[in-house]
Amino acid sequence: MQDCETGLCLSVYIITFITGFPCNILAFYTFCCKVWKKPVPIDILLLNLTISDLLFLIFLPFKMQEVANGMVWNMPYFLCPLSGFIFYMTIYNSTFFLTAVGVERYLGVAFPIQHSLRRRPVYAVVASIFLWMLSILHLSIVYIMPYYNPTGTGSPPRNVCYEEFTDAQLQVLLPVRLELCVVLFFIPLVICAFCYISFICILMRLPNIGRRRRLRAIGLALGTLLVFALCFGPYNISHIVGFITKKSPGWRDKALLLSTFNACLDPLIFYLSSAAVRSNLSTVGSAILSRLKQWNCAGICWTLGKGPFVMGKSPLPKPPELNAL
Numbered sequence: 001m002q003d004c005e006t007g008l009c010l011s012v013y014i015i016t017f018i019t020g021f022p023c024n025i026l027a028f029y030t031f032c033c034k035v036w037k038k039p040v041p042i043d044i045l046l047l048n049l050t051i052s053d054l055l056f057l058i059f060l061p062f063k064m065q066e067v068a069n070g071m072v073w074n075m076p077y078f079l080c081p082l083s084g085f086i087f088y089m090t091i092y093n094s095t096f097f098l099t100a101v102g103v104e105r106y107l108g109v110a111f112p113i114q115h116s117l118r119r120r121p122v123y124a125v126v127a128s129i130f131l132w133m134l135s136i137l138h139l140s141i142v143y144i145m146p147y148y149n150p151t152g153t154g155s156p157p158r159n160v161c162y163e164e165f166t167d168a169q170l171q172v173l174l175p176v177r178l179e180l181c182v183v184l185f186f187i188p189l190v191i192c193a194f195c196y197i198s199f200i201c202i203l204m205r206l207p208n209i210g211r212r213r214r215l216r217a218i219g220l221a222l223g224t225l226l227v228f229a230l231c232f233g234p235y236n237i238s239h240i241v242g243f244i245t246k247k248s249p250g251w252r253d254k255a256l257l258l259s260t261f262n263a264c265l266d267p268l269i270f271y272l273s274s275a276a277v278r279s280n281l282s283t284v285g286s287a288i289l290s291r292l293k294q295w296n297c298a299g300i301c302w303t304l305g306k307g308p309f310v311m312g313k314s315p316l317p318k319p320p321e322l323n324a325l
Contacts, residue, residue, distance in 0.1 A: 006068065013067065024053045024263065027267055042105070044121060046097075052094060056087065056263050082143065083161075088142050095188045102195040105196075106196070106198055145172070146161075180239060181240060227269070234255035235252070
């Protein structure tokens with residue numbers, strides 16, 4: 001059984017939830033408004049990526065509860081395969097939609113005329129449905145495996161969620177994990193790297209692209225590739241190691257922790273990709289700063305007056321002779 005250090009895992013999950021949930025809610029609202037007013041393919045893809053991240057964050061408290069209980073599953077057992085299915089599916093959803101965004105951006109600069117003539121929102125909708133179905137079909141193994149027991153003996157205990165497997169289960173699971181690694185990670189990584197490297201090279205050759213836009217494009221490309229390498233790389237390498245050694249590596253849970261950071265790193269990609277997200281984030285930030293200034297001013301007035309400050313009334317005590325009038 002893998003042992004996730006309670007303090008480390010809870011810290012990562014809580015930080016991811018606190019930072020990722022409000023940012024993705026803001027992005028969800030922004031992309032919904034944009035798609036409703038004027039749907040364009042890249043906004044549809046980013047909206048689907050946001051939905052995937054929010055789904056991941058909604059089910060993240062189940063992982064928090066499991067870690068807080070020392071990796072003992074004390075909730076209804078049907079939630080174990082369901083939460084695991086959602087948890088892993090949304091991880092690979094991110095690789096698909098990040099790659100799709102990269103392809104969309106590459107086509108827009110490499111073939112601007114042809115792409116603009118053939119650019120239709122319905123294509124992005126069809127592509128999104130296809131990617132969701134591909135991810136669901138592949139990750140259905142996560143839901144099925146806890147119930148799979150061909151021998152009828154030695155089934156894993158019901159107080160452990162997706163950790164202990166029989167030899168018969170591993171014979172099925174380890175090859176499937178390897179296939180997930182190749183199809184859902186390495187192929188999208190190669191496509192994404194090609195698209196963003198080509199995207200940057202083309203932008204560098206264009207004379208009418210401002211310095212600020214170039215830097216934002218480089219930041220977008222590097223941010224996306226960083227998410228792939230940092231968040232998904234170690235976890236998918238654990239699939240290869242597990243297939244070779246015929247067992248799950250002990251550091252697999254640490255690698256999975258890095259995957260959770262994807263939910264709070266994706267908003268950085270949204271910020272670099274969408275002017276509307278940058279505008280809404282600036283508006284929200286200004287509103288929060290203004291409210292903090294008001295609270296700070298009220299605190300100063302309270303401190304100086306030793307009580308609530310009311311305009312037109314002195315906070316200082318009156319002399320007895322005035323009180324008698």
